[in-house]
Amino acid sequence: MDGYNIFLIMLSVYIAGLVAIGWYFNNKQKSITDFWLAGRRIGPSALGFSAAASWLTAGGILAVIGYYMLQGMGSIWAFVAPNIISLLFLSVLVKKIKNLPAITQPELLEQRYGSIVRLPIALIITVVMILFSVSDITGLSLVLQTFYGLDPLYAAAIVAIAVSLYVTLGGLYAVIWTDTIQFSFLALFTIVMAFATVGTVANGGLNTSAISVSQLFGNVSGDWWNPFSIGLPMVLIFSFALIPGWITEQDPWQKVWAAKDEKSASAGMIIGALMITVIFAVCAVIAIALNDIYPEIAGMGYPAGMASAEPALLSFVSERFASAPVVVAFSAIGLAAASMSCTDTFSTSGASCISRDIYQRYIKPDATMKEMMLVNRASVLFIILAATVGSFIIPNILDAIQIATFIASSSYFFPLMGGLYWKRATKEGAFAGMVIGFIVQVALVALDLINTPPLATNYLESIHPILMGHGVIVGMSLSAIAFFGVSLITKPSSKVNLAPFFEEEAKELSRSETRKINEKDPEYSAFLKNLNEKVTGERAHLQLNLRTSENLSWQELTEKLKVVSPAWVTPTGLDSVYRLTHGDMLACVAVTRGTGERDIWLKAEPRLETLGTQKRELFTAYEELKNVFGQKNVKIDYI
Known part of the structure; x- marks a missing residue:
C-alpha cells in the first residue's frame, strides 16, 4: 500500500473519531448556552488544552521554526511571546469577563453601547476569523503538497468537511474536546520530530557529518539565543502590535465564558500558556537541528530565506522517512490536527457572529435554535471557503495571522477594553474608533501588500520602522484618538447599558419585584x-x-x-x-x-x-x- 492511501485511511479514522465526539455532545445540548458555551461546565485542564490548540496552527508551527532558523530567539516577538503573554494576560482579566451576560463579543458591545456597534463589530470579527483560518488552510496545503503533491483545494476540502461536521453537531463542546485530542497529536508530532532531527545530526545523515548533541547546541552562536537581538524598540512595536489583538480575540473569551467558574477559567489560560511554551521550545530544538541539516537556508537570511525555511521540516520528513510512509502519514495527520484545532475555533467564533449577531439580531429576531444551527453550519462552510480564497491572495503563513491580528488591534481593542473599564465611553466613541481603525488598517495592509515585492522587506517598514506590521501602530493610534475624543464630547451611556459592566450602576437600576411565594403551592x-x-x-x-x-x-x-x-x-x-x-x-x-x-x-x-x-x-x-x-x-x- 502506498503512502497516500495509508494517509487517507488514517485520516478517515481520525475524522470519524472527531465526528463521533460531535455526535455524542449533540445529544447533550438542551439550551443555547450548551451549544455556544458548552453549558459553562468546562474545567481547567480541558480549557488549557483547547486554549493551547487554538493558538497553534500548522502554518504557525512551520513559520515559527522558519523564524527560529533565520533569526534565532529574537524572532519570538513576531509570534511566540505575544501568544504566551496574551493567554497570561487573559487569566488576569477573567474575573471581569466571566460575569458578563453575553455569548459573543458583538452582543457584549451592544449591551455596553447600543445597537449601533453590533453589526460592524460582527462583520469585523468575521473578517478577522477568516484571515486566521487562511493560515491554517495555507499550512495544511503546504503539508499535503510537499508530502503527496496534492492541490491546495484538497486541504480546504479536508478541513471544511471535518470541521463543519463535528462543530455543527456538537458546538463548543465538540471544539473543546476535539482540541484536546488534536493538541495531543500535535505535541507528540513535534516531540518526535525533535528527536528525529537531532538524532539525524548526531548519527550523520542527510549529508551531515555525525556530531554529538552537545556539539550541535554548542555550535549555536550567542546572538541566536538572545531574545532581544532585534532591539528593544522592535520588541515594543511587536508587543503593542500583536498582544492587544490577541487579548481581545473573541475565541478565547468564549472559552472563558464556557469555563465552570473563574478559577477554572484563569487556571485554563495559564495551563494553555505553559503548554504552548513547551511546544515552542521544542520547535527551537527542531530549528537548531534543521540549520545543521540545511545550512544553506540559514545563509539566505530574512526575509529571503522564509520561502525555504517554512517548509524545511516538511522537506526533512519527506527525505528522512521516504521509506517509512506510516511516519509521513502520521506527520501529515499531526499537522492536519493543528489546522483543524485552530480552524474549528475560528470558524465557530465567526459563525456565531453571522448566525447570532447578524442573522438573529437583524434578519430574523425570532429565529429558533434549530434555524440558528442551520445558519451556523452554513456559516462555518462560508468561512472556510472564504479562507481558501484568501490563501491564494496571502500565501505567507505568518503574514495572514499578523494581518488578522493587526485589524483586530486597530478596530476593537479600545472600544472593547475601554467599555469594560471606562464608564465615560460612549456608543459614538466606540463606533468612531472601530470604523476609523478598521478602515485605516485595511488601507495600510492593502498599500503594503501591493507595494512589497516578493520576499522583500515590507514597503511601509522600509519607510520607517514605526510603520512595521503594516502600520498597525498608526491604525491603533487613530482608533484610540477617535474613541477617547468622540466619547468625551458626546452624551454618556445610559444606566441600562452600564448595568452589566459596573455593579454600582446595576444596583441603582435594579428592581425588587419577586413576589412572595407559598412554597407549598x-x-x-x-x-x-x-x-x-x-x-x-x-x-x-x-x-x-x-x-x-x-x-x-x-x-x-x-x-x-x-x-x-x-x-x-x-x-x-x-x-x-x-x-x-x-x-x-x-x-x-x-x-x-x-x-x-x-x-x-x-x-x-x-x-x-x-x-x-x-x-x-x-x-x-x-x-x-x-x-x-x-x-x-x-x-x-x-x-
Whole structure:
C-alpha cells in the first residue's frame, strides 16, 4: 500500500473519531448556552488544552521554526511571546469577563453601547476569523503538497468537511474536546520530530557529518539565543502590535465564558500558556537541528530565506522517512490536527457572529435554535471557503495571522477594553474608533501588500520602522484618538447599558419585584419538578423549557412583557429579554427562543448563595409569561 492511501485511511479514522465526539455532545445540548458555551461546565485542564490548540496552527508551527532558523530567539516577538503573554494576560482579566451576560463579543458591545456597534463589530470579527483560518488552510496545503503533491483545494476540502461536521453537531463542546485530542497529536508530532532531527545530526545523515548533541547546541552562536537581538524598540512595536489583538480575540473569551467558574477559567489560560511554551521550545530544538541539516537556508537570511525555511521540516520528513510512509502519514495527520484545532475555533467564533449577531439580531429576531444551527453550519462552510480564497491572495503563513491580528488591534481593542473599564465611553466613541481603525488598517495592509515585492522587506517598514506590521501602530493610534475624543464630547451611556459592566450602576437600576411565594403551592411544586438545574463552580444553571399551544409572535411577546413589568428590558435586541432585578445581570432571568416555533426557554445563572431567591424569581417570570399568553388565549406547558 502506498503512502497516500495509508494517509487517507488514517485520516478517515481520525475524522470519524472527531465526528463521533460531535455526535455524542449533540445529544447533550438542551439550551443555547450548551451549544455556544458548552453549558459553562468546562474545567481547567480541558480549557488549557483547547486554549493551547487554538493558538497553534500548522502554518504557525512551520513559520515559527522558519523564524527560529533565520533569526534565532529574537524572532519570538513576531509570534511566540505575544501568544504566551496574551493567554497570561487573559487569566488576569477573567474575573471581569466571566460575569458578563453575553455569548459573543458583538452582543457584549451592544449591551455596553447600543445597537449601533453590533453589526460592524460582527462583520469585523468575521473578517478577522477568516484571515486566521487562511493560515491554517495555507499550512495544511503546504503539508499535503510537499508530502503527496496534492492541490491546495484538497486541504480546504479536508478541513471544511471535518470541521463543519463535528462543530455543527456538537458546538463548543465538540471544539473543546476535539482540541484536546488534536493538541495531543500535535505535541507528540513535534516531540518526535525533535528527536528525529537531532538524532539525524548526531548519527550523520542527510549529508551531515555525525556530531554529538552537545556539539550541535554548542555550535549555536550567542546572538541566536538572545531574545532581544532585534532591539528593544522592535520588541515594543511587536508587543503593542500583536498582544492587544490577541487579548481581545473573541475565541478565547468564549472559552472563558464556557469555563465552570473563574478559577477554572484563569487556571485554563495559564495551563494553555505553559503548554504552548513547551511546544515552542521544542520547535527551537527542531530549528537548531534543521540549520545543521540545511545550512544553506540559514545563509539566505530574512526575509529571503522564509520561502525555504517554512517548509524545511516538511522537506526533512519527506527525505528522512521516504521509506517509512506510516511516519509521513502520521506527520501529515499531526499537522492536519493543528489546522483543524485552530480552524474549528475560528470558524465557530465567526459563525456565531453571522448566525447570532447578524442573522438573529437583524434578519430574523425570532429565529429558533434549530434555524440558528442551520445558519451556523452554513456559516462555518462560508468561512472556510472564504479562507481558501484568501490563501491564494496571502500565501505567507505568518503574514495572514499578523494581518488578522493587526485589524483586530486597530478596530476593537479600545472600544472593547475601554467599555469594560471606562464608564465615560460612549456608543459614538466606540463606533468612531472601530470604523476609523478598521478602515485605516485595511488601507495600510492593502498599500503594503501591493507595494512589497516578493520576499522583500515590507514597503511601509522600509519607510520607517514605526510603520512595521503594516502600520498597525498608526491604525491603533487613530482608533484610540477617535474613541477617547468622540466619547468625551458626546452624551454618556445610559444606566441600562452600564448595568452589566459596573455593579454600582446595576444596583441603582435594579428592581425588587419577586413576589412572595407559598412554597407549598402545587403550581410552584410542579414548576420545581420541571426546572432543569445544574451546578458548575460558583453558579447554578437554571432553565425552564416551555411550549405554547400556538405559534407565537416574538416581537409581540417582548413588548407585552415590558408592559407587565418595567423590569423586562432588551439591551441586545429582541432575541434576548432580560428581567433586570439586581446588579448581577448574569443571574437575572432571560427569555430566549427554543428549538421549535412554539418553544421558549427561561434561564438564569445565579450564584449558589442566591439560588433559592432566583428560583422564586424564575417562577415569577414564568407566571408573567402565562399572563401574557393568557391574554391571547394561548396555553403554555412544560416540555
